[in-house]
Amino acid sequence: MAIRSRTPSSGGSQSMFKKRSTQSLSPTMASAASYLSAVSQADARARTARSPTPTPTATPALSFASTTSSEPTTDIDELDEDDEKFISPLSVPFRPPTSEQVFNTVHTEFGHCASEEFRLTSAHKPGAPIHGHVDKDPPYYILLSTYISYLVLICLGHMRDFLGKRFHPKAYRHLMPHDGYASLNSDFDSFYTRRLKVRMDECFAQPVTGVAGRTIVLLDRVSLDYNRTQVPTGNKTRALNISSYNYLGFAQARGGCADVVEEAIKRYGISTCGSRLEGGTSELHTVAEELVARFVGAEDALISSMGFATNSTIIPALVGKGCLVISDELNHSSIRFGVRQSGAHVRMFRHNDMRSLESLLREVISQGQPKTHRPWKKIMLIVEGLYSMEGTMVNLPAIMNLKESYKFYLFVDEAHSIGAIGPNGRGIADYFGIDPRSIDILMGTFTKSFGAAGGYIAGKKDVIDRLRVKGYSGTYAEAMSIPLLSQVIASMASIMGVTTPTVSSSNSSSTIAIRSHAANGNGHLTDDEYHHPGPVSSKILPSWMTLPPELSSGEEGRTRLRRLAFNSFYLHRGLDKLGFITYGHPASPIVPLILFNPGKMMMFHRMMKDREVPIVVVVVAYPATPLITTRVRFCVSASHTKEDIDCVLRACDEIGDIMDLKHGLAPADRWSIDEICDRAVELVSLPEA
Template identity: 75%
Template sequence: MPNSSPSPSPMAINVVAPAPSMFKKRSSQSAAPMASAASYLSALSQADARARNTRAPTATPALSLSSSVTSSSEDTVLHDSDFDNSDGLSLPARPPTSEQVFTTVHTEFGHCANEEYRLVSQHTAGEPLPAHVEQDPPYYILLSTYISYLILIVIGHIRDFLGKRFSPKFYTHLVPRNGYAPLNSDFDSFYTRRLKTRMDECFSQPVTGVAGRTILLLDRISPDYNHTQILTGTRTRALNISSYNYLGFAQARGGCADAVEESIRRYGVSTCGNRLEGGSSDLHTVTEALVAEFVGMEDALISSMGFATNSAYIPALVGKGCLVISDELNHASIRFGTRLSGANVRMFKHNDMRSLENLLREVISQGQPKTHRPWKKILLIVEGLYSMEGTLVNLPVILELKKKYKFYLFVDEAHSIGALGPHGRGVADYFGVNPRSIDILMGTFTKSFGAAGGYIAGNKALIDRLRIRGHLGPYAEAMTPPVLTQVLASMASIMGIATPSPADSTALVPASHPAPASPSSLPPWLTLPPLLSSGTEGRSRLRRLAFNSRYLHHGLAKLGFITYGHPASPIVPLLLFNPGKMNMFHRMMKDRQTPIIVVVVAYPATPLVTSRVRFCVSAAHTKEDVDCVLRACDEVGDVLDLKHGIPKRERWDIERIVSSAVELATS
């Protein structure tokens, strides 16, 4: 496979899209072509800041039909002096324009004024959830994929055999030396050495700054086939379609960032003021109460790490004599926690409700192994949104089975909380069911909320038990005040903050889930800008995410690609299959005139022959950003022979897809 290099690949496609660029300005003033995009976007950010400091118009301005807009102030005219030659990203010379003054930085959260590019994330009542269908490519694709792995394995073992004899200095970590055992097992490290190392250009890409709408890459090269990586000192600004920044709260500036700065002034960075017993503080108590209010549960507890939330609290829920029924594609943290618990484990086919019901009948009738005594407890663990497949749990059917077979239900909402539902409250909100019909809700703050850590929510008796029996209570570090404040601010921005009733200044708007956050549930010093505190911007972000997700999903399908997942999912996997195409897809997307950074996923995170690129859509993306991704995929897909989803006669050309975005998203 090709070495990592910042220079364009010979196969890279540098074609400027024929559609009108989002980086243009209607002005009679001329601007010379810019030297680079990092400087361009930096100057654009400065123009945004100047525009935000200007007085707002007295009347509501007309909104441009363009989906990518910024202030119309003449401050936004950029000249040669505004740029430096730091990354080589070539984009058109003029910034976007609109009569509206936006409060976000365009590089972090894209300006979008067109209300047509909005949708509500909600399941249609009465309609069955589409089943997960794994579409197979033509046989020659599968055959070439298997042959590629066979060639890789055979040549890899030959190189190991000859290398140990003729170049032993490169294999010292695999053989005993000086009476010590080898550092690595030859067989266990084979995949890492012979495949992953050759693809390390796709993984662990160093970045700096905010992973928002765009991201700043630190360029690197490798002179020794990725065994070492050398930073070149240059940087590349790229469109970011690879971060779990679902609602775009990964921002260095804005209402949430201001709240975090205030918390640092009050509490510090790593210590908590007013510390209480167990390593918590008043800020922890407030956050847990707001999380419970947000998800519609009686109580909640928070932890400093999402992975540990599952692995440390599942053993406190079940033990010996209990049964855990797990979806076959559940996350590694669930599998790890289940192993630690000592409970018996049975798995059912992914999202297959018939397989689940057959398993339930079997385990209930047979009881525990050998003794056949009834199970002490049966706990079904599923995910709300599966991060590798982009599929949604069939929650309505599972709740019907729960009433019939009387098991406990644990739903991991790491990826669905904040990203799904008309109010952003997760899969229960998306399907319109009462969240308290679910026994345990788990989620993380690392995706939609731009923070870190996780939570468990349920009834008060359960949460009180977990505080005592869970390993994280006595052993783990507490979440820091800045992280807690980010959770509070972003969650309150999604919920909106209730206002006093006109009839009684002390009475709040009646709370019925999902409801706005009551002012008493937030720290008195935490203030948010009007657009955030009213929930207006939070609702807009939810609707933008829903549109972008459906548009990209349907657009890729119409182009002819094989994709997985539900159209409402912000995770859109595109199947690559052949291992040689993973590195090339990543390189060709990054080497375009407008670089696009993507995530390539391979074994062992996926089955061996279903390697994929996983697009992560954000509310921070504009419609033009999704257009850019679709155009790039269209061109790269033709070169790498990736279009095997639908017959050629049924495919749409890219211009038809771009012009029919609203039709596709609402279909």
């Protein structure tokens, strides 16, 4: 809902962006209080604004200068349900294409950006220092007020519970024992949800429709009963999407990959009916597994239909009683879930802290198993390539050094880094220039960079074969469905590039050649033309699959990788230069901006969404993060244009001033927003501090 009228520009689409920068949050909205009151007014307006006549909700003070019907406006009444492309500033590229530029993507899904200067290849420079995770501290008053806010919230919550149970016992019925049944969830366990999360429910589980690409269409909703329920208003809003895990922009309903998926559905149907070992294996599964193995540079790979379940069903097949799992303290819930199922002993080390890891290793190896002091059967270190809440990249070179002396097995969860990191998109090993075969287990998901769903495990052939038999997913879980398989194959092949068998890939940087698997019994991996990380031979791809030339040449894949790297660096450094506290590595497409005060979460979310160009963001707080570091998490995509990132930066700049969020860089070192937008290329190419 707009807090101001959505003023359409008078000068066509080009001036939209410029105009916004000057007129956005007007000086009268300088304080948070006035903003909030404006928001509530806008809400009230929106509730009544379901009248059939498309009356603009503009206040008379602001001119409404629309003259032609083709003007891009975002009046909610114009968001017609049947209209596929909503007319919104987001539907029109910032720079109109010239006659020689042909874009094969839909701008709302994958932004048009022809400017070659907004590209970057990111790789670790050998020998460059790797910084661990640094907690940047805010001023003390911020810390204090954050703790006080939680204190107030908790006290209020308990007071409401206390009074509510006495005066409204009906509303608390499900929290109290009744009819001889214990309560389904105790009021203590659900306290956080009922008393803290509910307050900002509008930030979570927002229903959407359409493609989760560069933009996303929100199904607007309001709550009329203090967030107990959310009622859809029936309106839709197209917003800039800087929240979905769509790193390479493969979430597309049009284009080469979607065509392949359509063809696959026609040929194979939807489901493969059953588990992998019991009649649910399609030939596409074997193709996808071969392709994944080549993509990550491992001997063999297996795929599973759900990313979360990949960890939770595979880890128990790798470690068990008498084994030790060393886990980073910020590892994803699926890893913890899997480790708990395995029955192995677990120890944690401080996030990405190599010294803490080494001292832990020395302790556990010398002490052996608790009480008995027997040596551990195996020690497996589980780390993530890119941490989903912090944006930190694992210090892989240091871990490889430790691995040599301490002989543990290494499991790298590349859920977020595969496809998104490294000059060839092959993940964390590619970024650091480390041989992927020296990592014992590479795990990743297809949800993020490949626009599909599901996960994979890659490693040595005998290990993977064992997991096929002993992992639960092979026997019990449904196999990955056809549309997902074909999307994975098509998107992965287009990142790698495809060679026809006659043309040998002579110019690819050959590091490790895939050995011939013909002798290994399975007999389906026969070509040894593949050089990691190079293009893949079309022989292993399904013969019916045809990718358009820009995809099969790998040209578009490379562009996507370079656009993603540019956008990641740009947003990360831009926010830093504006004075915000951010976490993580600049090459990471995950950019967390730390808010601290829990009360700022919903404000930030709303102010971003209520802008002229609405932006949707993810806000996270305790328990997903430490209590104090409530944050906004941006997920940059290759589908964003430089102008989209400008737009996000501008929005953050304004909101940051209103909400007092700039506690990072000293004011003297900061850049102004215009300076950042103008000198983006320079900013991105700055050497690492």
